[in-house]
Amino acid sequence: MAVKRPKKREEREVDYGKYFSSCAGDYNVVSCVNLAFLEASRDLARQNIRLRIPEFSRWAVLTLHQRPPQMWDQVKRYLELVYAAARGAFQNVFKFEFSLETPLTIHTRWPYLPLEIGIAWHPILNVPYIPASSLKGALRAAAPEPVCDFTKAELFGTAQEEGLLVVFDAYPTGGKAVRPDVVTPHYREVEGEIAETQASPVPLVFPTVPPGTKFQFMVGILPRDEKREVDYKKCEMELFDAVKKTLVRGLGAKTAVGYGVFKI
Numbered sequence: 001m002a003v004k005r006p007k008k009r010e011e012r013e014v015d016y017g018k019y020f021s022s023c024a025g026d027y028n029v030v031s032c033v034n035l036a037f038l039e040a041s042r043d044l045a046r047q048n049i050r051l052r053i054p055e056f057s058r059w060a061v062l063t064l065h066q067r068p069p070q071m072w073d074q075v076k077r078y079l080e081l082v083y084a085a086a087r088g089a090f091q092n093v094f095k096f097e098f099s100l101e102t103p104l105t106i107h108t109r110w111p112y113l114p115l116e117i118g119i120a121w122h123p124i125l126n127v128p129y130i131p132a133s134s135l136k137g138a139l140r141a142a143a144p145e146p147v148c149d150f151t152k153a154e155l156f157g158t159a160q161e162e163g164l165l166v167v168f169d170a171y172p173t174g175g176k177a178v179r180p181d182v183v184t185p186h187y188r189e190v191e192g193e194i195a196e197t198q199a200s201p202v203p204l205v206f207p208t209v210p211p212g213t214k215f216q217f218m219v220g221i222l223p224r225d226e227k228r229e230v231d232y233k234k235c236e237m238e239l240f241d242a243v244k245k246t247l248v249r250g251l252g253a254k255t256a257v258g259y260g261v262f263k264i
Contacts, residue, residue: 004012012049016040016059023063026070029231030112031121033060037114057116064178065207071126072174077123079171079216086220090166093220094106100215103181103208105259106130106252117183117206118224122169127177128209130170130251135217138251139167143242148221149188149237152262155221172209179210208259215262217243 019036023029037056044051086093106128112116122129140156147155150164157163184203219239221230247262249255 020063061180090220096217101263102261105208119207132167132169136167139246142246165222170215170217175213178207181208
């Protein structure tokens with residue numbers, strides 16, 4: 001019995017903008033983009049048209065840029081609550097604020113946004129952010145030793161023991177959340193080799209956090225040995241310098257070409 005193969009879907013120009021009608025007012029970005037993706041997938045499948053992720057991503061990024069949700073008051077309130085709770089829990093919490101000097105792109109394979117090149121986006125606060133894991137890893141790589149009279153193993157932990165340093169997610173505190181950027185791959189790998197004859201430039205529009213955006217960073221230290229005295233005033237300055245040294249090197253993706261650098 002012959003197996004019936006599915007009919008190949010057509011390549012056709014599609015107006016993806018019509019699927020983003022729910023992206024208006026104080027909408028939720030993750031919900032809006034995912035709903036647009038589902039509606040486009042269902043609609044184009046009925047018409048036997050192939051959904052092209054690069055084109056869908058371009059429309060999504062342009063929509064976020066032109067109609068950004070306004071959630072800054074909620075973010076600022078959240079940061080105030082987190083800082084107050086952290087001070088009550090840890091007693092030694094330090095808060096810093098720095099501005100981006102170059103565009104930031106981070107977690108480009110963020111699983112909650114169906115984009116060709118994504119970005120870390122908080123599903124509730126509705127803003128791009130820097131996950132604590134990314135910041136802590138970069139801080140560990142850039143920080144001198146010792147900091148606050150602690151070794152890196154004591155501060156950042158080991159495979160066997162938790163470290164003393166508590167790093168929080170970093171959030172923007174105002175500005176325009178998204179600015180479109182573009183990268184154009186010219187070649188695709190064929191069996192591990194770059195084929196010059198198969199060059200096929202495809203512009204990929206992706207979201208970045210624009211320069212000038214301010215981010216708030218918070219770190220804290222959990223004291224374990226009550227007999228060990230720590231000069232927390234000096235510690236604050238050393239942590240401040242360590243964070244600065246980290247941020248001037250850049251965070252996120254594409255740091256080798258100047259992305260993710262903060263003003264110091």
